[in-house]
Amino acid sequence: xxxxxxxxxxxxxxxxxxxxxxxxxxxxxxxxxxxxxxxxxxxxxxxxxxxxxxxxxxxxxxxxxxxxxxxxxxxxxxxxxxxxxxxxxxxxxxxxxxxxxxxxxxxxxxxxxxxxxxxxxxxxxxxxxxxxxxxxxxxxxxxxxxxxxxxxxxxxxxxxxxxxxxxxxxxxxxxxxxxxxxxxxxxxxxxxxxxxxxxxxxxxxxxxxxxxxxxxxxxxxxxxxxxxxxxxxxxxxxxxxxxxxxxxxxxxxxxxxxxxxxxxxxxxxxxxxxxxxxxxxxxxxxxxxxxxxxxxxxxxxxxxxxxxxxxxxxxxxxxxxxxxxxxxxxxxxxxxxxxxxxxxxxxxxxxxxxxxxxxxxx
Amino acid sequence: xxxxxxxxxxxxxxxxxxxxxxxxxxxxxxxxxxxxxxxxxxxxxxxxxxxxxxxxxxxxxxxxxxxxxxxxxxxxxxxxxxxxxxxxxxxxxxxxxxxxxxxxxxxxxxxxxxxxxxxxxxxxxxxxxxxxxxxxxxxxxxxxxxxxxxx
Amino acid sequence: xxxxxxxxxxxxxxxxxxxxxxxxxxxxxxxxxxxxxxxxxxxxxxxxxxxxxxxxxxxxxxxxxxxxxxxxxxxxxxxxxxxxxxxxxxxxxxxxxxxxxxxxxxxxxxxxxxxxxxxxxxxxxxxxxxxxxxxxxxxxxxxxxxxxxxxxxxxxxxxxxxxxxxxxxxxxxxxxxxxxxxxxxxxxxxxxxxxxxxxxxxxxxxxxxxxxxxxxxxxxxxxxxxxxxxxxxxxxxxxxxxxxxxxxxxxxxxxxxxxxxxxxxxxxxxxxxxxxxxxxxxxxxxxxxxxxxxxxxxxxxxxxxxxxxxxxxxxxxxxxxxxxxxxxxxxxxxxxxxxxxxxxxxxxxxxxxxxxxxxxxxxxxxxxxxxxxxxxx
Numbered sequence: 001x002x003x004x005x006x007x008x009x010x011x012x013x014x015x016x017x018x019x020x021x022x023x024x025x026x027x028x029x030x031x032x033x034x035x036x037x038x039x040x041x042x043x044x045x046x047x048x049x050x051x052x053x054x055x056x057x058x059x060x061x062x063x064x065x066x067x068x069x070x071x072x073x074x075x076x077x078x079x080x081x082x083x084x085x086x087x088x089x090x091x092x093x094x095x096x097x098x099x100x101x102x103x104x105x106x107x108x109x110x111x112x113x114x115x116x117x118x119x120x121x122x123x124x125x126x127x128x129x130x131x132x133x134x135x136x137x138x139x140x141x142x143x144x145x146x147x148x149x150x151x152x153x154x155x156x157x158x159x160x161x162x163x164x165x166x167x168x169x170x171x172x173x174x175x176x177x178x179x180x181x182x183x184x185x186x187x188x189x190x191x192x193x194x195x196x197x198x199x200x201x202x203x204x205x206x207x208x209x210x211x212x213x214x215x216x217x218x219x220x221x222x223x224x225x226x227x228x229x230x231x232x233x234x235x236x237x238x239x240x241x242x243x244x245x246x247x248x249x250x251x252x253x254x255x256x257x258x259x260x261x262x263x264x265x266x267x268x269x270x271x272x273x274x275x276x277x278x279x280x281x282x283x284x285x286x287x288x289x290x291x292x293x294x295x296x297x298x299x300x301x302x303x304x305x306x307x308x309x310x311x312x313x314x315x316x317x318x319x320x321x322x323x324x325x326x327x328x329x330x331x332x333x334x335x336x337x338x339x340x341x342x343x344x345x346x347x348x349x350x351x352x353x354x355x356x357x358x359x360x361x362x
Numbered sequence: 363x364x365x366x367x368x369x370x371x372x373x374x375x376x377x378x379x380x381x382x383x384x385x386x387x388x389x390x391x392x393x394x395x396x397x398x399x400x401x402x403x404x405x406x407x408x409x410x411x412x413x414x415x416x417x418x419x420x421x422x423x424x425x426x427x428x429x430x431x432x433x434x435x436x437x438x439x440x441x442x443x444x445x446x447x448x449x450x451x452x453x454x455x456x457x458x459x460x461x462x463x464x465x466x467x468x469x470x471x472x473x474x475x476x477x478x479x480x481x482x483x484x485x486x487x488x489x490x491x492x493x494x495x496x497x498x499x500x501x502x503x504x505x506x507x508x509x510x511x512x513x
Numbered sequence: 514x515x516x517x518x519x520x521x522x523x524x525x526x527x528x529x530x531x532x533x534x535x536x537x538x539x540x541x542x543x544x545x546x547x548x549x550x551x552x553x554x555x556x557x558x559x560x561x562x563x564x565x566x567x568x569x570x571x572x573x574x575x576x577x578x579x580x581x582x583x584x585x586x587x588x589x590x591x592x593x594x595x596x597x598x599x600x601x602x603x604x605x606x607x608x609x610x611x612x613x614x615x616x617x618x619x620x621x622x623x624x625x626x627x628x629x630x631x632x633x634x635x636x637x638x639x640x641x642x643x644x645x646x647x648x649x650x651x652x653x654x655x656x657x658x659x660x661x662x663x664x665x666x667x668x669x670x671x672x673x674x675x676x677x678x679x680x681x682x683x684x685x686x687x688x689x690x691x692x693x694x695x696x697x698x699x700x701x702x703x704x705x706x707x708x709x710x711x712x713x714x715x716x717x718x719x720x721x722x723x724x725x726x727x728x729x730x731x732x733x734x735x736x737x738x739x740x741x742x743x744x745x746x747x748x749x750x751x752x753x754x755x756x757x758x759x760x761x762x763x764x765x766x767x768x769x770x771x772x773x774x775x776x777x778x779x780x781x782x783x784x785x786x787x788x789x790x791x792x793x794x795x796x797x798x799x800x801x802x803x804x805x806x807x808x809x810x811x812x813x814x815x816x817x818x819x820x821x822x823x824x825x826x827x828x829x830x831x832x833x834x835x836x837x838x839x840x841x842x843x844x845x846x847x848x849x850x851x852x853x854x855x856x857x858x859x860x861x862x863x864x865x866x867x868x869x870x871x872x873x874x875x876x877x878x879x880x881x882x883x884x885x886x887x888x889x890x
Binding site: 384385386387389413414415416417419421422430432436439443463464465467468469472476490491492499500510 | 565566569571574610738821835839848857864
């Protein structure tokens with residue numbers, strides 16, 4: 001396959017060999033972890049900044065204006081300028097807060113994306129952790145984010161933050177169900193929870209097309225539930241500016257606020273990445289069954305580029321929702337989940353299981 | 363009802379009220395102690411049926427403060443101006459009509475705020491625009507050295 | 514064990530606290546400086562008490578020391594989105610008191626300007642309400658079209674918002690030579706844009722869920738609370754001053770008064786959208802037929818009204834705007850009272866929001882279209 005020349009495995013393997021031969025295995029492992037950690041830090045920081053810039057430009061395009069244009073060419077340095085400004089801001093801490101929890105909350109919220117990114121395969125051979133329960137790990141770990149939100153709302157000692165935190169918490173916990181169940185639907189189709197296996201299995205065609213109807217339903221539900229889980233788009237009542245101030249992160253300023261802000265965008269990336277992996281083939285190019293020439297042509301584009309193209313496509317879709325639709329009320333958000341998405345999901349799982357048993361998929 | 367019919371009916375029903383044709387609409391000046399029952403009748407009587415209180419204003423005169431009600435009927439489409447004077451200017455008080463037309467509750471708050479008329483039986487009389495211990499600006503003898511410039 | 518089971522608590526006994534929350538005075542969705550003291554229990558609103566007066570400038574007191582053309586200038590600033598209609602109210606009151614008849618050309622021009630401002634006001638309402646409900650893009654679309662109207666107004670009057678163009682006796686200057694052409698071009702363009710607004714918000718299911726059935730105001734309540742304008746019409750209260758007591762050029766044209774039945778937020782929305790269509794129809798009937806003539810009567814240098822009391826009402830973008838002038842024959846009025854539509858509309862909010870949630874309070878405030886300087890004067 002042509003894309004094997006874009007495989008990162010030789011590079012990672014050679015680094016690993018070099019370290020093992022020259023230093024003790026323990027130290028080698030620690031150095032490997034450090035390298036991966038630093039790379040991920042850089043990735044998250046840069047990608048977060050890029051996503052914020054992309055949001056502003058996409059939003060401006062929908063609103064028929066230009067967006068940031070002055071800071072740097074085409075406004076590219078705008079987010080960096082904003083970030084530097086946030087770093088330099090005075091950290092105003094209110095007096096009667098619960099200090100430990102107040103300081104802990106942003107860290108919990110930012111650690112969760114780190115954990116989840118570790119199982120995402122960016123390209124063949126470029127994946128930090130490859131469990132055989134990868135999908136399960138992702139759903140489990142992303143649930144920890146709720147704690148950060150609730151702590152932020154509680155520890156701020158402010159009734160607006162408390163209301164916002166409670167609303168957010170209820171929303172996130174409800175929509176995790178839908179996210180988990182749509183992922184399970186695709187796990188039934190794949191037969192495995194190991195993320196690299198799932199991507200490999202889509203060599204002959206992406207799951208979205210292989211699994212046709214149930215996969216399509218699962219994809220729709222996943223995108224809706226994913227937007228709701230990251231508190232974005234039409235489901236952002238908790239931080240709606242036109243209602244009660246800024247929700248659970250009202251009392252945070254400076255770098256702590258930057259953590260919440262960044263975490264929201266990285267979570268958006270994670271939702272898009274999971275959708276890409278499970279529905280759109282991850283880094284797998286667009287293959288069509290046995291059309292070898294077509295497949296070989298598609299293979300010329302590296303897997304890394306395919307992955308990011310798909311991720312950006314889904315991120316654009318999610319941003320499109322946010323800037324078009326009005327907001328749902330909190331009880332409407334919860335009704336949507338419990339009365340509509342959950343039964344649809346359950347029915348869909350049944351449908352997918354029947355399909356897999358009877359072999360009615362490609 | 364036309365203006366003439368209105369004037370005729372009202373003057374025959376209320377001999378101690380002064381009814382006349384003003385510059386635009388019929389006007390009736392009613393004594394303040396009979397005002398509330400009169401207003402009640404204006405709303406409930408089907409021949410009059412004044413269910414829409416358009417505007418309620420207070421006007422300060424040298425001897426008394428007058429409250430002017432502009433009333434309209436949505437069914438018969440006739441219009442009437444009702445006026446009533448307070449007894450004096452030191453402790454002006456009138457009956458409220460908030461139980462007849464709910465919108466009067468807030469117009470009366472405004473009149474209380476700016477002119478100082480207290481309304482009896484008002485559900486919750488409060489000053490709308492100004493502080494508690496401000497004077498009553500719309501009165502002609504209002505003196506305020508800081509905020510009002512006299513020429 | 515038995516002792517523990519005995520004390521099973523039902524949810525009726527668990528008392529939740531009511532708490533007070535201030536919405537405003539600085540808040541993006543209160544459309545001005547308005548403080549709503551809300552008593553909430555969880556998410557449910559129990560009581561809303563509006564506190565106003567943050568922008569009270571004592572306009573009624575000021576008028577007692579000003580001449581009548583100067584009063585017209587002050588009325589611009591009360592409900593600034595319908596400034597020509599406010600101007601027209603005072604000018605008509607003065608003209609009716611002096612019993613003078615303005616030239617036909619003046620009537621046509623005044624009506625066209627009022628309808629243009631009504632269009633601009635409703636567009637701003639549309640985009641600000643969309644923004645309140647979360648559709649942030651709507652804000653930019655509405656403003657983009659409003660700019661065209663403001664350019665037309667600026668060409669003739671010199672000002673975009675507080676026009677101060679209509680004066681007792683006529684209008685201040687004649688219309689710009691390009692006025693008719695620009696207005697016709699704008700109407701052609703806007704007729705295509707308005708369905709786009711409908712598709713974006715009115716037909717959107719999220720929006721309909723937010724507004725249908727929310728904040729119902731019955732017809733009897735609308736009359737009892739004196740709620741006029743599109744808000745009153747949505748409840749079935751036929752209160753259009755242009756129809757019942759026509760003034761200026763309104764007797765010469767045909768237009769519909771759309772009445773709603775439900776009185777909920779969705780109906781208020783639709784009535785206002787429909788009013789934009791009607792405004793365009795009115796302008797189209799008038800724009801080509803402006804008669805030739807003077808653009809103002811020659812008035813005396815000092816205008817003195819005869820002794821007496823005069824009440825004039827016009828239909829502003831928000832409802833019935835009334836001017837009550839008490840004159841004692843001098844050049845300054847004895848008392849001027851402005852009947853502002855927002856004042857009556859605002860205080861119904863407590864009555865109709867009981868039992869709904871905070872998000873519904875925002876939706877109700879959005880559809881009421883309040884401008885706070887109009888209420889505070």
